[in-house]
Amino acid sequence: xxxxxxxxxxxxxxxxxxxxxxxxxxxxxxxxxxxxxxxxxxxxxxxxxxxxxxxxxxxxxxxxxxxxxxxxxxxxxxxxxxxxxxxxxxxxxxxxxxxxxxxxxxxxxxxxxxxxxxxxxxxxxxxxxxxxxxxxxxxxxxxxxxxxxxxxxxxxxxxxxxxxxxxxxxxxxxxxxxxxxxxxxxxxxxxxxxxxxxxxxxxxxxxxxxxxxxxxxxxxxxxxxxxxxxxxxxxxxxxxxxxxxxxxxxxxxxxxxxxxxxxxxxxxxxxxxxxxxxxxxxxxxxxxxxxxxxxxxxxxxxxxxxxxxxxxxxxxxxxxxxxxxxxxxxxxxxxxxxxxxxxx
Numbered sequence: 001x002x003x004x005x006x007x008x009x010x011x012x013x014x015x016x017x018x019x020x021x022x023x024x025x026x027x028x029x030x031x032x033x034x035x036x037x038x039x040x041x042x043x044x045x046x047x048x049x050x051x052x053x054x055x056x057x058x059x060x061x062x063x064x065x066x067x068x069x070x071x072x073x074x075x076x077x078x079x080x081x082x083x084x085x086x087x088x089x090x091x092x093x094x095x096x097x098x099x100x101x102x103x104x105x106x107x108x109x110x111x112x113x114x115x116x117x118x119x120x121x122x123x124x125x126x127x128x129x130x131x132x133x134x135x136x137x138x139x140x141x142x143x144x145x146x147x148x149x150x151x152x153x154x155x156x157x158x159x160x161x162x163x164x165x166x167x168x169x170x171x172x173x174x175x176x177x178x179x180x181x182x183x184x185x186x187x188x189x190x191x192x193x194x195x196x197x198x199x200x201x202x203x204x205x206x207x208x209x210x211x212x213x214x215x216x217x218x219x220x221x222x223x224x225x226x227x228x229x230x231x232x233x234x235x236x237x238x239x240x241x242x243x244x245x246x247x248x249x250x251x252x253x254x255x256x257x258x259x260x261x262x263x264x265x266x267x268x269x270x271x272x273x274x275x276x277x278x279x280x281x282x283x284x285x286x287x288x289x290x291x292x293x294x295x296x297x298x299x300x301x302x303x304x305x306x307x308x309x310x311x312x313x314x315x316x317x318x319x320x321x322x323x324x325x326x327x328x329x330x331x332x333x334x335x336x337x338x339x340x341x342x343x344x
Contacts, residue, residue, distance in 0.1 A: 042330065042333055043330060046326045046329065046330060047326070049326075050319070050322045050323070050326055051103070053318060053322060054099075054103070054315050054318060054319060054322075055099060057311070057314055057315050057318050058095055058098070058099045058102075058311050058315060059095065061309055061310075061311045061314060062095045062311070064309055066309055067086070067091050067309050068089055068091060068115035068308055068309045068310050068311070069082050069085040069086040069089055069091055069115075070082060070309075071115070071307065071308045071309045071310075072085075072115045072116060072308050073085065089115060098311070102311075102312060102315065106319060109121060111124070111312060111315075111316035111319065112312030112315075112316065113312060114305070114308075114310050114312055114313050115308050115309070115310040115312075115313075116308075116310075120312050120313050120316040121316070123301065123313065123316075124298060124301065124313075124316055124317065124320065126204075126205040126296070127205070127296055127297050127298045127300070127301050128297075128298050128317075128320055129206075130205070130206055130207070130295065130296050130297045130298075131283065131286050131290070131297035131298045131299070132324065133206075133213075134213065134216055134217060134220065134286055134289075134290070134295065134297060135220070135279070135282045135283050135286055137213065137217045137221075138217045138220035138221040138224070138282050138286075139221075139224075139275065139278065139279060139282055141217060141218070141221040141225070142221045142224045142225045142228055142275070142278060142282075143228070143275060145221070145225045145229070146225050146228035146229040146231075146232050147232060147271070149165050149169075149229055149232075150165075150228075150229050150232030150233045150236060151232070151236070151259055151264075152165070153165045153166065153233050154232075154233060154236040154237065154240070154259065154263065155255050155256070155259060157237065157240070162233075165229065165233070166230070166233060168226070169225075169226040169227075169229040169230050169233075170226070170230070171226070172222055172223060172225065172226030173223055173224075173226030173227045173230065174226075175222070175223050175226075176223070177219055177220060177223060177285040177288055177289050178219075178288050178289070178292060180218070180219045180222050180223060181215070181216070181219035181288075181289050181292045181293065182292070184215045184218055184219055185197045185215065185292070185293075188215060189215065195211055195212075195214050195215050196209075196211060196212050196215075197215070197293070198212075198293060198294040199212040199213075199216070199293050199294050199295045199296065200212065201296045205296055206296070207295070207296070212293075212295075215293060216286075216289050216290070216293045216295050219289045219292070219293075220282050220285050220286060220289055221282075223285075224278045224281060224282060227274070227278065228271075228274050228275060228278060231270060231271060231274035232267070232271055232274075234270075235267035235270035235271055236259075236263050236264075236267050238267070238270075239262075239263045239266040239267045240263060242262075242266060244262060245258065245262045245263060245266075248261075248262050268335060269332075269335050269336040272331070272332040272335040272336070273332050273336065275328075275332070276325075276328045276329045276331070276332035279324070279325050279328040279329075280321075280325045283321050283324065283325065286298075286299060287299040287302060287303075291303070298317050298321075301313065301317065302314065302317050305317070
């Protein structure tokens, strides 16, 4: 990808000085976005989308064969015992009524009761922070590596490094998380014996050592790094065509200053949107990765809840995960609004 950074042109004599002419257009203050009420409207749309998703979860569990009463029944229970269990779990009520009752408790943090009589909030209080830790570290690795390699490629457009990075990113993003996880276990745990293949937990239910986080984090981050690396590179290439960037090149500004002061600010909304999309994919992929590495996250809880047809637990996981993704998407929307003149 050739672009302005690949040239060595200088502004002809008599042209504008390198100060004002090379400056990037100033963006409006974010407070203008907040004053318009657009933030509340955007948040309302996100919350409505989350509510629709939760309704779909309840409906999907209802369509599965069997129910929580039969799935958790002990051997030899009679039909009367099953009927009594269904009544205790509220399964004899319409699904819409059960969903409405569950949603009314959601604002207070009440996620309902599981099919085994446990509080869903208490059931998720330990594994969900572990999943957030795993996903957060993977997102951080994705951000740092994709930005570093994307900027490196953008400084030498069309060069060997640019071609190698782009080709590698294309191959990496096509790999599913479980394939990457198995390969990492094979190389670093079985062959090299550098890192543990399974996760052991401490007394507080979290991983006993930071070394046990390395392979799960890499298994999640590697595919998303390939995806975001291509986004960063494409965003920087598009921004390099902007007039203020071409002016900065003609003014003879150093490449690193053009990158940090002219390319990255303009590419930031696209990069933020890519990372926000990766948040959902990281949390979704964490379910598979946690199973492979025996990681103490919500993956095992969710798998058991699906087996038990436990709607409150499944919806609780979706609600917490959806709230995190909604927050990240909202942040990305604010970045886009700031960069586009306050329009959400």
